[in-house]
Amino acid sequence: xRRRLGVFSAVLALAATLSAGAAQAQxxxxxxxxxxxxxxxxxxxxxxxxxxxxxxxxxxINLDWGGGNYAVAARRPTHPLDPSDPAYNWTLxxxxxxxxxxxxxxxxxxxxxxxxxxxxxxxKNVPPSNYNDLRNFAFAAAERYSxxxxxxxxxxxxxxxxxxxxxxxxxxxxxxxxxxxxxxGRFVSPKTYAKICTAIWTGVHLTxxxxxxxxxxxxxxxxxxxxxxxxxxxxxxxxxTAARKAGMVHLDAYDHHPYYGSPxxxxxxxxxxTAVTMGNIRTLIALSNKLFGRKPIWIGEYGYQTxxxxxxxxxxxxxxxxxxxxxxxxxxxxxxIALMIWFMLKDDTNIAEGWQSGLMTATGKKKPAFNVFAxxxx
Numbered sequence: 001x002r003r004r005l006g007v008f009s010a011v012l013a014l015a016a017t018l019s020a021g022a023a024q025a026q027x028x029x030x031x032x033x034x035x036x037x038x039x040x041x042x043x044x045x046x047x048x049x050x051x052x053x054x055x056x057x058x059x060x061i062n063l064d065w066g067g068g069n070y071a072v073a074a075r076r077p078t079h080p081l082d083p084s085d086p087a088y089n090w091t092l093x094x095x096x097x098x099x100x101x102x103x104x105x106x107x108x109x110x111x112x113x114x115x116x117x118x119x120x121x122x123x124k125n126v127p128p129s130n131y132n133d134l135r136n137f138a139f140a141a142a143e144r145y146s147x148x149x150x151x152x153x154x155x156x157x158x159x160x161x162x163x164x165x166x167x168x169x170x171x172x173x174x175x176x177x178x179x180x181x182x183x184x185g186r187f188v189s190p191k192t193y194a195k196i197c198t199a200i201w202t203g204v205h206l207t208x209x210x211x212x213x214x215x216x217x218x219x220x221x222x223x224x225x226x227x228x229x230x231x232x233x234x235x236x237x238x239x240x241t242a243a244r245k246a247g248m249v250h251l252d253a254y255d256h257h258p259y260y261g262s263p264x265x266x267x268x269x270x271x272x273x274t275a276v277t278m279g280n281i282r283t284l285i286a287l288s289n290k291l292f293g294r295k296p297i298w299i300g301e302y303g304y305q306t307x308x309x310x311x312x313x314x315x316x317x318x319x320x321x322x323x324x325x326x327x328x329x330x331x332x333x334x335x336x337i338a339l340m341i342w343f344m345l346k347d348d349t350n351i352a353e354g355w356q357s358g359l360m361t362a363t364g365k366k367k368p369a370f371n372v373f374a375x376x377x378x
Contacts, residue, residue, distance in 0.1 A: 030339035032058035066115020067124025101162035108166035138203025190242030303357030
């Protein structure tokens with residue numbers, strides 16, 4: 001069947017204790033990659049064999065609610081809880097999930113970006129006016145990728161979509177690029193994000209399918225904590241503390257992106273007091289345990305850019321390979337870390353503005369880090 005009848009009525013009756021502490025740490029560290037340009041928009045017949053060669057266990061993909069060129073809900077759906085509503089366009093995401101399943105790779109979807117119809121025509125980093133709209137979208141997404149949903153294709157054949165069990169609420173909400181930080185000269189992002197996390201967690205778990213895990217946080221590594229600066233941002237420890245105070249209590253994992261701050265930093269370098277990198281990741285874990293209880297920690301994004309592609313933050317190919325191995329070793333020595341995702345597979349073709357931390361160059365040449373990643377312990 002194309003939809004499960006009787007589930008939609010449960011939206012108003014979620015028990016507060018449904019699965020707040022149910023998620024357990026993985027039996028081993030899941031090793032993954034994120035590169036939407038390759039896994040989502042690129043040629044999957046070329047990308048997924050490479051991911052298999054790299055022994056990739058999980059890929060992270062941004063599931064654009066409605067703020068970009070590949071939005072699922074560019075217009076308001078009439079029946080937002082129904083993944084078959086004609087306003088929804090899941091085409092690229094269905095393709096990526098099917099290819100991942102074919103190659104034995106798990107998928108993590110990051111739900112992010114607000115459609116203009118949901119926030120009064122404002123920018124995509126501005127939260128929705130009604131968080132029920134976000135909750136409803138999360139429900140529709142989790143329903144579609146429950147492993148039980150069967151869309152009917154143009155040929156009339158019915159093939160169930162593979163299951164997606166890993167979900168992430170937004171991306172780097174302490175960074176103004178991804179979420180509006182201030183209003184009237186004060187930080188509002190923690191309060192906003194607490195509502196985003198709750199909406200996505202609630203929507204996913206309302207499907208009542210076992211095994212779903214929703215990570216919240218997704219914090220960037222640093223921030224200036226200055227609401228009056230030209231680019232206000234919050235440091236991760238301050239942000240997560242404020243988000244918890246604002247009501248962020250339902251999450252199955254805490255996600256963080258512990259990027260280095262300068263090319264002189266190794267994965268074990270201790271950063272400044274407002275940053276959290278791999279060098280002091282246990283500080284974040286201790287605070288997460290205090291605020292949210294002991295839950296799995298996800299490293300949802302990490303990488304080192306290379307020279308000569310990035311002349312400001314790049315390191316040599318040899319150092320990238322060395323630091324990749326060191327970072328994953330730190331994660332593996334930290335039992336609470338359940339997964340770690342490298343960003344990205346191939347360098348961006350836009351040298352000036354893109355990211356250059358690929359395991360391959362933009363032209364497809366393998367860097368030394370490619371073989372290091374392929375031989376990481378599993």
